[in-house]
Amino acid sequence: MTRKVSEPKPLTLFKEGDTVGIDSVRGEGPLKKRMLEMGFIPGTILQIIKYAPLYDPIEVKMKHTSISLRITEAREVYVVPVKICQSNKVSLKEVKA
Amino acid sequence: MNGASIAVGPGDMKTQCQSSSMKICLAGNPNSGKTSLFNRLTGTNQKVGNWSGVTVELKKGNVRHNGVGATVIDLPGTYSLSTSSPDEKVARDFLMNEKPDVVINVIDATNIDRQLYLTIQLLELGVRPVLALNMWDEVKGRKMSIDIALLGRLLGLTIIPTNARTGDGIDNLLSSALDRKSGKEKKTVPFSLPLPGELEAAIVKLKSALDSLPKLSYPSRWIAVQLLEKDKVLENDIAEMFGGKSVLAVRDRLVTELNRILGDDPQTRIAEERYGFISGAVKECVRYPVENRLEISDRIDSVLTHRVWAYPIFLVFMWLLFQATFKLGEHPMGWIETLFGWLGTVASATLPEGVFRDLLVDGIIAGVGGVIGFLPNILILFLGISIMEDTGYMARAAFIMDRLMHKIGLHGKSFIPMLMGMGCSVPAIMAARTLESPKDRIKTILLTPLISCSARLPVFVLFAGALFPRNAGNVVFLFQVILSFAAFVVMALLFKHTLFRNAEDHAFVMELPPYRLPTGRSVLIHMWHKTEHYLKKMGSVVLVFSIILWWAGIYPKAPGTEQRFDSRIEQVRSDMSMKESERKSMIEDLETKKHAEIMEQTYIGRIGKTLEPVVRPFGTDWRGAVSLVTGFVAKEIVVGSMGVLYAVGGEEDEQSEGLRAKIREHFTPLSSFAFMLFVLLYTPCLVALVTVIRELKSWKWSLFSLGYQLIFAWWAATAVFQIGTMLGIR
Numbered sequence: 031m032t033r034k035v036s037e038p039k040p041l042t043l044f045k046e047g048d049t050v051g052i053d054s055v056r057g058e059g060p061l062k063k064r065m066l067e068m069g070f071i072p073g074t075i076l077q078i079i080k081y082a083p084l085y086d087p088i089e090v091k092m093k094h095t096s097i098s099l100r101i102t103e104a105r106e107v108y109v110v111p112v113k114i115c116q117s118n119k120v121s122l123k124e125v126k127a
Numbered sequence: 128m129n130g131a132s133i134a135v136g137p138g139d140m141k142t143q144c145q146s147s148s149m150k151i152c153l154a155g156n157p158n159s160g161k162t163s164l165f166n167r168l169t170g171t172n173q174k175v176g177n178w179s180g181v182t183v184e185l186k187k188g189n190v191r192h193n194g195v196g197a198t199v200i201d202l203p204g205t206y207s208l209s210t211s212s213p214d215e216k217v218a219r220d221f222l223m224n225e226k227p228d229v230v231i232n233v234i235d236a237t238n239i240d241r242q243l244y245l246t247i248q249l250l251e252l253g254v255r256p257v258l259a260l261n262m263w264d265e266v267k268g269r270k271m272s273i274d275i276a277l278l279g280r281l282l283g284l285t286i287i288p289t290n291a292r293t294g295d296g297i298d299n300l301l302s303s304a305l306d307r308k309s310g311k312e313k314k315t316v317p318f319s320l321p322l323p324g325e326l327e328a329a330i331v332k333l334k335s336a337l338d339s340l341p342k343l344s345y346p347s348r349w350i351a352v353q354l355l356e357k358d359k360v361l362e363n364d365i366a367e368m369f370g371g372k373s374v375l376a377v378r379d380r381l382v383t384e385l386n387r388i389l390g391d392d393p394q395t396r397i398a399e400e401r402y403g404f405i406s407g408a409v410k411e412c413v414r415y416p417v418e419n420r421l422e423i424s425d426r427i428d429s430v431l432t433h434r435v436w437a438y439p440i441f442l443v444f445m446w447l448l449f450q451a452t453f454k455l456g457e458h459p460m461g462w463i464e465t466l467f468g469w470l471g472t473v474a475s476a477t478l479p480e481g482v483f484r485d486l487l488v489d490g491i492i493a494g495v496g497g498v499i500g501f502l503p504n505i506l507i508l509f510l511g512i513s514i515m516e517d518t519g520y521m522a523r524a525a526f527i528m529d530r531l532m533h534k535i536g537l538h539g540k541s542f543i544p545m546l547m548g549m550g551c552s553v554p555a556i557m558a559a560r561t562l563e564s565p566k567d568r569i570k571t572i573l574l575t576p577l578i579s580c581s582a583r584l585p586v587f588v589l590f591a592g593a594l595f596p597r598n599a600g601n602v603v604f605l606f607q608v609i610l611s612f613a614a615f616v617v618m619a620l621l622f623k624h625t626l627f628r629n630a631e632d633h634a635f636v637m638e639l640p641p642y643r644l645p646t647g648r649s650v651l652i653h654m655w656h657k658t659e660h661y662l663k664k665m666g667s668v669v670l671v672f673s674i675i676l677w678w679a680g681i682y683p684k685a686p687g688t689e690q691r692f693d694s695r696i697e698q699v700r701s702d703m704s705m706k707e708s709e710r711k712s713m714i715e716d717l718e719t720k721k722h723a724e725i726m727e728q729t730y731i732g733r734i735g736k737t738l739e740p741v742v743r744p745f746g747t748d749w750r751g752a753v754s755l756v757t758g759f760v761a762k763e764i765v766v767g768s769m770g771v772l773y774a775v776g777g778e779e780d781e782q783s784e785g786l787r788a789k790i791r792e793h794f795t796p797l798s799s800f801a802f803m804l805f806v807l808l809y810t811p812c813l814v815a816l817v818t819v820i821r822e823l824k825s826w827k828w829s830l831f832s833l834g835y836q837l838i839f840a841w842w843a844a845t846a847v848f849q850i851g852t853m854l855g856i857r
Binding site: 055058066093100 | 641
């Protein structure tokens with residue numbers, strides 16, 4: 031099903047269409063707080079929908095919701111790639127053991 | 128200390144609405160349909176009110192249901208109740224200070240698992256809201272299912288499905304809200320989020336430390352949780368209290384310990400637990416359909432935010448908005464002008480000559496006409512903006528424009544005020560309301576007046592036509608577009624690196640709501656409120672200023688001068704030795720000289736003359752100074768004033784050859800360039816200035832706005848003139 035493929039990397043290192051699982055939100059202060067409140071919590075599956083035409087901000091899909099965040103914000107989100115089961119269904123098993 | 132985290136602002140002083148009628152407030156996420164529900168509940172019966180402990184005005188409206196009256200207050204849309212944004216602080220302060228009888232938590236039912244986060248926070252704060260599961264029709268349409276009865280039992284809350292677009296469920300919602308009032312007396316124990324043992328132990332320790340502090344305005348357990356989550360505002364409030372520093376020291380120790388035990392920071396863990404609690408409840412009650420339900424929205428997005436097509440499409444929308452606002456708005460504006468012109472004529476014809484008539488015709492009627500004249504623009508612009516917001520396109524506009532605008536320290540949404548500024552600064556400044564963060568809003572309001580509005584065009588046409596006849600078009604374009612945007616960017620960068628250098632960037636992260644069809648009702652109510660606000664808040668101020676400027680423009684009268692000229696005109700008229708045509712031209716000449724001299728003696732004339740040393744460095748004489756002063760009323764007036772001051776006679780406009788000749792006499796290409804630069808950069812007009820004051824809601828920032836534009840204008844004009852002169856340019 032799902033397994034850790036590599037060390038957590040910033041979200042911005044992934045491409046459009048990639049599916050990733052959140053490992054942690056780094057950084058400090060109000061931004062981190064806001065990210066957590068918006069649902070960027072460990073174990074959540076994200077799909078990178080697209081980068082804006084000028085590559086900033088970035089749009090991700092979290093469950094059923096599209097969320098847009100600036101690159102500076104996305105850099106604080108550390109993720110691991112998630113293996114995609116079947117054709118295009120995402121395994122919702124938590125990434126973290 | 129008046130309690131932890133209470134906004135101290137002007138609102139504190141005015142505790143309005145202390146009537147005994149019950150208070151219902153609406154809380155919810157930005158995309159929950161909360162405002163539509165508010166509009167549905169209160170209709171057009173809405174006002175803004177000041178509330179204690181809250182620094183901003185909140186909308187309120189009255190409802191009657193089964194013979195019971197209530198005031199409904201619309202809180203700002205927030206994702207949470209912490210203080211990572213000012214809106215959240217407003218919502219929280221309101222809940223704590225105003226203690227509404229009932230809180231209705233509006234939730235987009237199709238997005239329930241995210242939006243319950245706010246509900247949990249309300250529960251933690253000891254508020255038991257009535258849940259309005261809004262957009263219920265979409266739940267059914269998408270074959271999603273929510274077991275309301277079970278969810279209600281799990282959360283211990285009353286849940287009512289609603290549909291703000293059609294009004295379904297509104298009656299039920301009101302009934303439950305009013306029922307709640309009767310059960311208000313039972314003080315329920317604040318809901319406690321179930322937390323793992325280590326966290327719970329830390330909270331208990333921190334709570335007992337907090338209990339040693341003087342009176343707290345929030346439950347101490349709640350403060351303890353917020354402190355572990357590092358709520359900055361609460362932290363500062365506690366630090367200021369006697370003994371607060373030691374509590375924070377306890378907190379820091381606990382956080383370090385928890386980091387070690389949990390292997391994760393408590394901030395993340397608490398958020399995780401909240402979402403965990405929600406997903407536990409949602410898993411039992413909510414069934415999502417298997418297929419991707421956002422498919423249509425995604426397909427629209429693949430075009431509207433497409434790498435290549437996004438910008439052309441956006442520009443087309445912006446072009447349409449601009450054309451509708453200013454070209455379509457021209458016609459009703461013309462009718463309004465005609466109407467007020469006619470009123471003026473009627474009043475002049477019927478009333479006896481005198482001060483009262485002048486006041487009524489030139490002061491009041493002209494002033495009111497000036498205010499109403501902007502109405503068509505504002506109505507149409509806000510119709511467009513409401514449609515953009517309600518469909519969800521506004522969030523996409525921010526998505527595609529943010530990179531560019533953020534480079535100069537602004538937000539993607541700042542683009543709309545900037546663009547609209549090319550038509551008229553007044554609606555453009557009001558358009559800055561779409562920005563949520565106060566810092567972004569202030570910056571946008573400060574910068575928008577630099578974009579040259581259409582009223583400045585006549586001045587550029589006059590000067591370019593007079594002194595750069597061969598390149599008139601290019602010179603006009605240079606000022607109207609290129610220099611104007613250059614000034615915007617330069618000042619934006621300057622603000623970014625100076626005044627707002629330390630301003631923490633407001634988190635941009637936001638939901639991109641699915642595309643939805645707007646309802647006519649909601650769009651119209653939105654549009655009406657903006658317009659009503661404009662009329663009520665600004666009309667009177669503009670009127671007072673118009674009267675003052677009118678008065679300063681004709682007083683003190685100079686009866687001596689008038690008599691001197693009149694008697695000479697009489698002499699000429701009765702002098703039969705001259706030819707008819709000769710006599711006529713002499714009389715005309717005397718008339719224009721008379722007007723010029725009378726204007727010189729008015730207060731505005733005197734101010735202009737006093738200001739001569741100020742305008743001298745950029746190569747303008749006192750006449751230029753006077754016309755710049757009259758330009759505060761409106762930029763078009765600069766041209767008219769010059770016509771009077773340079774004694775050209777007759778009704779002058781920017782195309783008239785007589786005035787151009789006079790301009791050539793008094794200005795060199797260099798000094799006209801400097802003069803145009805000044806006109807470009809200083810305050811657009813009185814109404815725009817009042818709009819800035821009203822929208823900034825701060826005298827400090829308003830004075831700054833006026834001051835920086837005058838200084839920037841003077842400095843730029845002077846630099847061009849002085850350097851040009853040094854280089855031998857004329």
